Amino acid sequence: MRPVAFLDLRRQTQALRPELDSALATTLDDGQYVLGPSVEAFETAFADYCGVGHAVGVASGTDAITIALQAVGVTPGDEVVLPANTCVPTVAAVEAAGAVPVLADVDDATYTLDPVSVEQALTKRTRAIVAVHLYGQCANIPPLRELAQTHELRLVEDAAQAHGAEIDGQRAGSLGDAAAFSFYPTKNLGALGDAGAVVTNDPGVAEEARRLRSYGEQERYHSVRSGWNSRLDALQAALLLIKLPHLEEWNERRRRLASRYADLLAETDIALPLEAAGNRHVYHLYVVRAGARDELVSRLKGQGIQALVHYPRPIHRHEAYRRLERSLPISERLCDEVLSLPLYPELRDGELERTADVLNALA
Numbered sequence: 001m002r003p004v005a006f007l008d009l010r011r012q013t014q015a016l017r018p019e020l021d022s023a024l025a026t027t028l029d030d031g032q033y034v035l036g037p038s039v040e041a042f043e044t045a046f047a048d049y050c051g052v053g054h055a056v057g058v059a060s061g062t063d064a065i066t067i068a069l070q071a072v073g074v075t076p077g078d079e080v081v082l083p084a085n086t087c088v089p090t091v092a093a094v095e096a097a098g099a100v101p102v103l104a105d106v107d108d109a110t111y112t113l114d115p116v117s118v119e120q121a122l123t124k125r126t127r128a129i130v131a132v133h134l135y136g137q138c139a140n141i142p143p144l145r146e147l148a149q150t151h152e153l154r155l156v157e158d159a160a161q162a163h164g165a166e167i168d169g170q171r172a173g174s175l176g177d178a179a180a181f182s183f184y185p186t187k188n189l190g191a192l193g194d195a196g197a198v199v200t201n202d203p204g205v206a207e208e209a210r211r212l213r214s215y216g217e218q219e220r221y222h223s224v225r226s227g228w229n230s231r232l233d234a235l236q237a238a239l240l241l242i243k244l245p246h247l248e249e250w251n252e253r254r255r256r257l258a259s260r261y262a263d264l265l266a267e268t269d270i271a272l273p274l275e276a277a278g279n280r281h282v283y284h285l286y287v288v289r290a291g292a293r294d295e296l297v298s299r300l301k302g303q304g305i306q307a308l309v310h311y312p313r314p315i316h317r318h319e320a321y322r323r324l325e326r327s328l329p330i331s332e333r334l335c336d337e338v339l340s341l342p343l344y345p346e347l348r349d350g351e352l353e354r355t356a357d358v359l360n361a362l363a
């Protein structure tokens with residue numbers, strides 16, 4: 001039996017190899033290696049894709065969250081509410097902005113931020129909510145937006161897993177005051193190294209993000225606020241420009257693979273991902289839920305199939321973040337039950353079918 005890898009990035013790189021090679025060659029010849037025309041061209045194309053006015057290329061998704069928070073007006077000491085069921089960069093980015101993270105719980109069906117739990121986490125010091133579009137599905141934005149309006153909070157999207165996800169026909173990136181994307185190689189749109197972007201419809205926020213990514217400079221050698229260096233490489237932008245036109249076909253392929261899993265696993269007692277009403281899920285991860293999770297992971301492994309866990313612990317169960325402990329029962333339970341099955345655009349039908357066969361024999 002051939003093994004089934006959770007993800008093999010070489011397949012995508014190989015398929016686009018001639019175009020990537022030529023983008024690399026052009027960049028080498030251009031002689032401008034940080035920011036510049038290819039970064040600007042990518043920013044325009046990606047803003048269009050998201051249906052927003054502005055994109056600002058930065059060095060990573062983590063930086064994009066920090067810069068988005070600072071650009072919408074979060075200042076040191078402000079509280080920022082975020083879900084406990086996310087990966088560490090979300091909370092690390094909040095702290096990098098000097099803000100105090102406050103964890104909220106997630107919804108038991110969609111695994112994204114629960115607006116009721118968010119409301120309970122608000123205090124006089126709350127300044128912003130970070131809505132994480134987890135696993136490729138938008139968080140439940142309408143009630144979060146309402147909370148933000150009522151309490152005069154800023155709403156920032158962590159869209160690192162949700163390039164192309166939609167809610168009521170609106171794309172991730174266009175749903176709050178600003179949004180952060182990551183182009184880490186494994187994401188739905190991945191660079192060949194680290195990269196990220198802040199996107200927004202607000203020209204003032206975009207301008208602030210541009211300053212923040214480059215020492216707080218308003219113009220060269222004149223810093224108007226303290227910033228640091230989080231610029232996007234010209235090479236990564238040039239490679240992303242080659243990949244962006246394929247993103248829709250890749251997302252559609254992810255959705256077809258997800259629906260194939262759903263058909264093949266319908267008779268098992270594994271809980272399948274729920275696509276909430278009005279949502280377009282882009283399946284960055286295909287996350288199922290099972291009581292005997294660890295057993296399933298090791299039986300799959302025995303058959304050469306790699307399943308992973310996103311995430312094995314909620315934020316407050318990391319040693320570094322124990323101080324953020326509060327009552328977060330759903331996030332805590334999820335971590336013991338979720339597993340992610342192989343799903344990426346270049347996964348072969350036969351690989352998915354073999355994975356489903358093994359699960360059918362077990363569960």
Ligand SMILES: *Cc1c(COP(=O)(O)O)cnc(C)c1O
Nearest residue numbers: 060061062089090160161182184
């Ligand atoms: C990947 C990811 C990030 C961080 O992006 P980097 O580019 O790795 O810094 C932040 N939030 C979520 C939800 C992610 O999946």
